[in-house]
Amino acid sequence: MTLNYIWVGFLLVGFVVGLIRVLGYYYRDFFADALQITFSKADLNVFKSMFDSTFTSAETSISIVIYLIGIMTLWLGIMRVAERGGAIEILSKLVNPFFCRLFPELPKNHPAFGSMIMNISANMLSLDNAATPMGLKAMEELQEANPKSDTASNAQIMFLVLNTSGLTVIPVTVMAYRAAEGAANPSDIFVPILIATYFSTVAGLVAVAIRQRINLMNAVVLGYLGGGTAIIASIIYFVNQMDQEQIGVFTTFSGTFIIMSVITFFMVLAVKKRINVYEAFIEGAKEGFQVAVTIIPYLVAMLFAIGIFRASGAMDILLDAIRFIVVGIGVNADFVEALPTAMMKPLSGSGARGMMIEAMQTYGADSFTGRLASTFQGSTETTFYTLAVYYGAVNIQKTRYTVTCGLIADLAGIIAAIFICYQFFYTA
Incomplete structure (x- = not known):
């Protein structure tokens, strides 16, 4: 329902803004004298621009999907090899001691632990199709231990905030869209997304822990958080010692090297388990083709609405207002x-994807704006959609402070993404 309001809102606001511009042109003398606002002949042609944008957006959508079919087919094939080879199980074993401390109300061997860890591990590897059923299963298992069936339990809130904070190891989808938009190195946002999602996850975790009075001073918790923070801090410190050209070399090498190393690791795991790697790849690749084709109507719909919103001038008005506020407080507004x-x-998620594509097409996939939009797409999560699906599956009506903590995580991810992208990609 939220997406419906957003989509219709884009169209209605675009139409109203276009109408105001046309009326402003016919009464331009009044506006110039009374409000110091100037309207030109371009304002008279705003509806033509909006109409033309509908065809452009449809053509753009199909062009993107045609390229995306190959990229998604490739990567979901690789991810299926990872899944069959046991990569998720390895991640699960690595984080299980940490999880036991975050869910003190659950018995040590509660079945929900396995489902939660599998869900978050799948999300880290961008295995969305595998993550969702695991997450729904985890919610059902957590619901069995919930003393109030219509109210979110502490364990359910912690799980959903960790889920929506979106810690990402391999941002497959974002890299695919960057490749489709002609990015010279689609993986250059790999490290920024990793860092931003880490901060998002930590912020969400701390917010929930404070509300639930979970002791984060535990040696195991401190070990995990301290180790992760030390790695991220080291990367930031290392990058701060470089000039812009060196940062470019670093992001290109680190992103491609780590991803190729992970792919190789997936293959080795699959071979070691005597999995038919080729068949596993083909199985996932078929799913990748279906996923790419499935998103066509969603992509057309969102780019259509966003195209009208932008062509009407509404997007420029919104950004100018935000820019005015940001500059007013003395912050770089780029x-x-x-x-x-x-x-x-x-x-x-589809709306944000449309915005990201719009940013890359307008400013360039390798521009600061294009890279930052890609990092935003990979470092925040569809919080409201996720809460609606997961809580709806178990008939939870009272979500308590889940939304607040989820938005805290999102905000931390946004701030971290801005900071990191300024460090990695910005040139004055």
């Missing part, structure tokens, strides 16, 4: 053009 992606992501 990040504002990418902000619509961050603002949309908690509400709608």
Whole structure:
């Protein structure tokens, strides 16, 4: 329902803004004298621009999907090899001691632990199709231990906030869209997304822990958080010692090297388990083709609405207002053009995807704005959609402080993404 309001809102606001511009042109003398606002002949042609954008957006959508079919087919094939080879099980074993401390109300061997860890591990590897059923199963198992069936339990809130904070190891989808938009190195946002999602996860975890009075001073918890923070801090410190050219070399090498190393690791695991790697790849690749084709109507719909919103001038008005506020408080405002992606992501994944594509097409996939929008897309989660699906599956009506903590995680991810992208990609 939220996406419906957003989509219709884009169209209605675009139409109203276009109408105001046309009326402003016919009464331009009044506006110039009374409000110091100037309207030109371009304002008279705004509806033609909006109409033309509908064809452009449809053509763009199909062009993107045609390229995306190959990329998604490749990567979901690789991810299926990872799944069959046991990569998720390895991640599960690595984080199980940590999880036991975060869910003190659950018995040590509660079945929900396995489902939660599998869900978050799958999300880390961008295995969305595998993550969702695991997450729904985890919610059902947590619901069995919930003393109030209509109210979210502490364990359910912690799980959902960790889920929506979106810690990502391999941002497959974002890299695929960057490749489709002609990015010279689609994986250059790998490290920024990793860092931003880490901060998002930590912020969400701490927010929930404070509300639930979970002791984060535990040696195991501190070990995990301290180790992860030390790695991220080291990367940031290392990058701060470089100039812009060196940062470019670093992001190119680190992103491609780590991803190729992970792919190789997946293959080795699968071979070791005597999995037919080729058949596993083909199985996942078929799913990748289906996924790419499935998103066509969603992509057309969102780019259509966003195209009208932008062609009407409404997007420029919104960004100018935000830019005015940001400059007024003395902050560099170059990040504002990418902000619509961050603002949309908690509400709608497809909407944010459309905003990201719009940013890359307008400013270039390798521009600061294009890279920042890509990082926003990969470092925040569709919080409201996820809560609706997961809580709806177990008939939870009272979500308590889940939304607040989820938005804290999203905000931390957005701030971290801005900071990191300024460090990695910004040139004055």
